[in-house]
Amino acid sequence: MSRLVNRVAAIGAAAASAALLAYFREQFAEGLKWLVSPIIRRLPWHREALAHSPQHGLSSNLTIADLFLLTTDGKRAVYAKAGDYVVGSEPLSSYFEGVTTSGDARNFATEMGVILETKTEHGFHVSEIDLGALLPAGTHFHNEYRAELYDSFTSEEEHWTQEIALPTKHFTLRVHFPKKRPPILLRCKRLVGLAEYQMKTSVRTATLFGRPSVMWEIKEPQLGEIYKLEWRW
Structure with missing residues (x-):
């Protein structure tokens, strides 16, 4: 009987130790995230990627991000982001736009104003756009x-992932595929830190610009949220 009691006690102690270990691992991860977050915010590529956020007071009524996949092998594509912007409480003469890609990005262009410079850090390409006037x-x-x-x-x-870097009332993500290689599977996700959460939302398919296209509409997205559209083709 005493051996049975000892075994039960040993099993209980082992279970409690495992539970405590899991708890302390979770707490350590959260503590580490809290500890390093101020440092991460000061990293140059992080500052530049968020340089066009709320401190400039710029917002958008409508933002449309288009990704044109030009070739069936995926080696050539064009990213285009259009916005109907509103200047905030302070006059504005320049702002920042950016794009991140796993490959290479070149030939940055702006419809309004001129690009003063484009800095590249750790996959982020951030362009400073001079609007040509003090708005x-x-x-x-x-x-x-x-x-x-x-x-x-x-x-x-x-x-393709897209961060809501400016307050916007409506965001639309559109991906345009080659005629000979349309998507066969689509998933919509939202990224929170290192975690990914599949969203209960639907995307529409249509023919735009003579191509099979996918459209994802997001009303009143929150500043800083990151949306991810996955596809298999």
């Missing part, structure tokens, strides 16, 4: 930012 508070303007992407979508299963 008063409350000014509405439209602009489109474009970049050519190379060697970015060469796998059978690929994805």
Whole structure:
């Protein structure tokens, strides 16, 4: 009887130790995230990627991000982001647009103003756009930012992520596929830290610009949220 009691006690102690270990691992991970988050925010590529966020007071009524997959092998693509912007409480003469890709990005262009420079850090390409004038508070303007992407979508299963870097009332993500290689599977996700959560939402398919296209509409997205569209083709 005493051996049985000892074994039960040993099993209980082992289970409690495992539970405590799991708990402390979780707490350590959360503590580490809290500890390093101020440092991460100061990293140069993080600052530049968020340089066009709320401190400039710029917002958008409508933002449309288009990804044109030009070749069936995925080696050539064009990214175009168009926005109907509103200047906030302070006058604005320049702002930032950016794109990130697993391959190479070149030939950055802006419809309005000129690109002063494009800095590249750890896959982030951030362009400073001079609008050519000091726009008063409350000014509405439209602009489109474009970049050519190379060697970015060469796998059978690929994805595109988009961060809501400016407050926007409505965001639309559109991916345009080659005629000979449309998508056969689609997944919509939201990224939170290192975790991915599949969303209960639907995308529409249509023919746009003579291509099979996928459209994902998001009403009133939250600033800083990251959306991910995955496809198998």
